[in-house]
Amino acid sequence: MTSHEQSLQYLQSLGYRLTPQRLLVLEIVAEGGSHMGVDEVYRQARAAYPYMDLATVYRTLRLFKQVGVVTEVAIGNRLHYELTDPGEKHHHMVCRDCHRAFNLSPHYLEEFRDTLIKEFGFAPDLEHFTVSGDCVDCRAGAAPAAGSTINNADNWENAES
Amino acid sequence: MTSHEQSLQYLQSLGYRLTPQRLLVLEIVAEGGSHMGVDEVYRQARAAYPYMDLATVYRTLRLFKQVGVVTEVAIGNRLHYELTDPGEKHHHMVCRDCHRAFNLSPHYLEEFRDTLIKEFGFAPDLEHFTVSGDCVDCRAGAAPAAGSTINNADNWENAES
DNA sequence: TATGTTATCGCCAATGTTTGCATTAACTGG
DNA sequence: CCAGTTAATGCAAACATTGGCGATAACATA
Secondary structure: OOHHHHHHHHHHHOOOOOOHHHHHHHHHHHHHOOOEEHHHHHHHHHHHOOOOOHHHHHHHHHHHHHHOOEEEEEEOOEEEEEEOOOOOOOEEEEEOOOOOEEEEOOHHHHHHHHHHHHHHOOEEOHHHOEEEEEOHHHHOOOOOOOOOOOOOHHHOEOOOO | OOHHHHHHHHHHHOOOOOOHHHHHHHHHHHHHOOOEEHHHHHHHHHHHOOOOOHHHHHHHHHHHHHHOOEEEEEEOOEEEEEEOOOOOOOEEEEEOOOOOEEEEOOHHHHHHHHHHHHHHOOEEOHHHOEEEEEOHHHHOOOOOOOOOOOOOHHHOEEOOO
């Protein structure tokens, strides 16, 4: 059984229905690998199933995010999604200049989470956590890496040390 | 000289022009006290100067945020702004259930910032930092405080300990 | 397998926010 | 104080995302 099928069974176990549209969106996000823009998911879905509606894509991704199947990252002011890897969860640092995203190990936030819970009873939603800021290259004034468009998989580097 | 005037002089020193619209928006945000929704700023601005355009309000607030005059907080999916108090900077925790916002002392993030810079050369933009999550009351299943609308100043509590 | 219930879909309109562009008005230097 | 330069405005249209609603199809039950 593939991991998509597991995710779909999980959805079903929560009482959500298993529709072809959901299967399709899940496959696309899974295949996409790195963070996919909504428009790209929509384009691919529509290619496979011409009746697919944009609103359905948004609703499906929101649902997936809600149940933890995908992770949402806001880049610039657009939403992007990647399959949540249960073994390799990570947060994101997004550069506000070049808009590249870097992965951040959860380890760096554990202490922060504990503090908020203990001090304020506030349970932060770190599943969907993203910090924006300035990355090394942009701080150095270096030109961003070639072809730095949001949907270019090369922009997604791994910053775990 | 009031602090608004200082802010405006600062804008001017950066090469931005000092327009009546900017003065107006700044005054409104300053008077508003707690976090103001864009629509509310727009309504008040339009009342004082009927030609005021929504786009101008957005552009002005974005500029103010960029230069650090105001702080932006995303609540639900709307943008809110408050005057940046240079002496009393703070971050925000927003409850995704009741949508109340709580202030968070910068102290809790200093270590996190240092780590990111040291390990990855990534300088996080904590001026505009917000964590979403579940607040004490909502976690306890308690009904949110009476009159919990976003623009109600009473919702803005101070969580500094 | 047939049937009923109701979640989900596709379509369309509304929302919140951003952008393009011609006009206006802040600043600059004479 | 006047004229030139150019940033900022107002307007309208674009864009990204969300919501309402009737029709459809997924699941449960028999």
